[in-house]
Amino acid sequence: MMNRAILLSGAAGVLSLSGPAHAADDAAAVAARFGALEAVRDASISPDGTKVAVVNPVPTGTVVVVADLTGAAQPKMVMGMQAKDGRITSCSWSTDTRIVCFGRYIVKEPVYGPVTYSRVFATNADATGMVQLSSETNDRSHYVMQYGGGIIDLDVGNSPGSVLMTRQFVPDTQTGSRMGSDKEGVGVEAVDTITLKRRTVEEPRRNASEYVSDGHGLVRVMGVVAADSEGVLKGTTSYFYRKTGSRDWLPLSVVASSGAGLSDGFDPYAVDSAANVVYGFEGKGGFNALYSVSLDGAATRAEVLSRADTDIDELIRIGRDRRVVGASYATDRRAIEYFDPELKKLGAALTRALPGQPMTNIVDASAGEKKLLIIASADVDPGILYVYDKASRKLDQVMAVRGALEGVPLAPMKAISYKAADGTEIPAYLTLPLGSSGKGLPAIVMPHGGPAARDEWGFDWLVQFYAARGFAVIQPNYRGSTGYGSAWFQKNGFQSWKTAISDINDAGRWLLAEGIAAPGKLAAVGWSYGGYAALQGEVVDPALYKAVVAIAPVTDLASLKRESANFTNSRLVDRYIGDGPHLREGSPAEHAARFAAPVMLFHGDLDQNVGVDESRLMEKRLREAGKPVTYVEFAGLDHYLIDAAARTRMLSESDAFLRKALGLAP
Structure with a gap:
């Protein structure tokens, strides 16, 4: 894994990471390459800087692999979680040989639907000594503990191997028993990751939501x-x-x-x-x-x-x-x-040394910050994981973030703007297929999710797949996006849906007016709120798009509010979506009869962000209205469809659907 190194000593150290160009792959192979999950979901370096732990999604679930940076040992899998049981999301080192990892899983409850549970585990770097750090409830507890706690500090004074963890305390009372406890809420414990000894640092408070340590x-x-x-x-x-x-x-x-x-x-x-x-x-x-x-x-x-x-x-x-x-x-x-002056200087040196990877993110550091773990990436490079040694000023490559795409030419993403109907300049990103003239192309309007989010310049596997298949893709940061201030956000993309959808549809009109999109070759593709926007854009202007693909979309605002009715955030969701005529006017499922373009829907049945019933309802309403619709439901997957086979199928089938609807060759 340690196969390249450069010295950060001025502009001379330039690393070329582009591989040989591949012959054109067939559609299925392209979908498989882009549908493959990233090899690096999370990474952490040991305190002594000799080992790196990488959270690596695999077809069967998630594994944690330890790479020895000294070359003394081969990479070793030290922990794993099968997909059916959940996934490991992040890891840190409590000592030079002890790793602490956070795992989450979803259970479909009879009343509440999909509910997330989490637990924290620890294991040794040689795959021995695995234990659960999270406390557990028992048959005397008043309810099951959902939140297994989180690490807020890896340094607990003079206690090597101990960490500060938040803990959800659950009352455990029983008449006539002195073993019970009425403690409830979130507190903080110091937990020894080796012996499992624990002591309470902060007594639980019923409404405590977070604690911040000084490091x-x-x-x-x-x-x-x-x-x-x-x-x-x-x-x-x-x-x-x-x-x-x-x-x-x-x-x-x-x-x-x-x-x-x-x-x-x-x-x-x-x-x-x-x-x-x-x-x-x-x-x-x-x-x-x-x-x-x-x-x-x-x-x-x-x-x-x-x-x-x-x-x-x-x-x-x-x-x-x-x-x-x-x-x-x-x-x-x-x-x-x-x-920090030293890091400012280092950041400039990294930019010179890695001109093809201008986005450098320091993800972790060893004790004393002697070695830094860095991911460098770009719009046309999914990223490389590096270790930088301050003493030797050497940058070593550990592994590619997305090995399946190594050597695959990717399309540059360009920042542009276009005028909305009211004259407002809307910022956006435009990605054109490599080798194209940039004119007369099949094109996709791809609004981001959220809506309280924004698109940014950088690698995007969904955009890059469609560009590789010959589509121009525009990503508008419509009014309702975050990052541009409160005036741009307006009320939000649901309550101010008319403005947001108008901005998004204007992106499609701009593509047509500029000659980038060929007449009759424009589609809308979106995920989450983006899926909602793609569908609602069709409601507003049925003549604009010739096909709509919606992944995990909101389709009915009133239904979305009802999804949170049994949860503690119900009042916040109700306030965010609001009340009034916009609930019906802004719900695509209420206007299925207006659809002129065929629709393809994808949804995971364990989606907690947008319940799967949203897509089921949309499919039902479109069928009742006699409109063409295709629906693919993924069992056991959540909002993000973190599964290579599912993503590959989604890419392959959506591509085939779009090509047929737009009259393109397979």
Whole structure:
């Protein structure tokens, strides 16, 4: 796995990663390449910098593979979870030989439908000593514990191998028994990942929602949500902090949930113990800005980074103590501003050394940040996992993020803008098939999901598949997207659906007017809200698209509200979607008779984001209206269809569907 190295000593060190061009594959082979899951779902480096643990999705589920960076041993699988049981999502090292991993699984409950459960496990780097770190309920517990806790700190003072974990305490009371406990809520424990000894660091609070450690074993910030007597959330979180050496909680801020990504109140994210401040986001002039607040009792606030054109939306943190070293934001491309002078210099060196991979993301660091684990990628490169040694200034390649696409030429993504019907400039990304003239092409309008999200420049497996099959693809960041401030977000893409859908349809009209899309060769493809937008775009203008593909789409706004009725976020979902005529007017399932284009639907039956009944209803309504519809349902899969066979089938069948509808050769 250790097969390439370069020195970061100026512009001379250039690494070429492009392989030989392949002969044109047939449609099935192309679908299989792009449908294959990434080999690197998550990666972490050991404290001594000698080993890397990689979370690797495989056809049967998920495995954790340890690679020895010294070359002394072959890569070894140390943990696995079958797909039917769930999946491993992330791992970290508690010692040089001990790995802690987070797993989640979905159970279809009779009343509630699909429900997520999670657990934390630990194992040795030689695949021995696997245990569950999460506590468990028993037959005396009042209810089953869903949340198995999460790691908030890998450093617990002078306790090697111990971690700070949040824990969901469940009451365990029994008449006449002294073994029971009435503790309830989320607390924090110090857990020894080897012996499983645990001690309570923070007593549970019924409405506690999060805890933030200082990276060295001390909890400094706590969030408490407002809820009614039934536990239904009201939409605000109160944050508290501690001064150094104190156990008393002092008020920090109150944050109201807007669903727009814009922080209404100071939203704390990370503590810097050396500076004795907490970093967080808050709105400024309609955009999110990054601030620090002192934790000394004075709560002195200082602006760290802001822009007047886009949200500051991400903290850059590295190392085992999750040290804050910078912040990130997206304009045409994502940019990082490092506060740390050494990393700022390193970032510039990486850009020179990897000109074909301008997106460099530090994903982990060894003890003392002596070695950094980095993923570098681009729009035409899914990414390479590297280890950078500060002492030798050497960058070693570990593995490709998507090995199935190595050597496959990919199409560049270009930032563009177009005018909406009211004259507003809508930012978007355009990807044209390699070797095409850019004119007279079959084309796809692909709105993003969310709607509280945005598309960004970079590798996109769905876009790249359709480009490889000869389609031009436009991705509009319509009004209703996040990242562009509160005015752009409007009420959100559901309550302001008329504006959002108009912007999305205008992307298709622009493709036609520019001659990029050939007449009669325009389709809409979307996932989640994007699927909703593709369907609702057909309702608004049945003459625009000649085919619609919707993956896990919302199809009925009233039904979407009802899906959350039995959950604690029901009030928030109700508020987000709203009430009024738009519930019916903005629901594609209510207007099946207007459809002129054929529709293809895909959905997983364990989808918790958008219930599978949304697609079932859409199929039923279209059939009742005598409209052509094809529906593919995947058993045992959730909203993201994280399964290579399912994704390959979705790509292959959607491609065939689009080609037939648009009159293209197979």
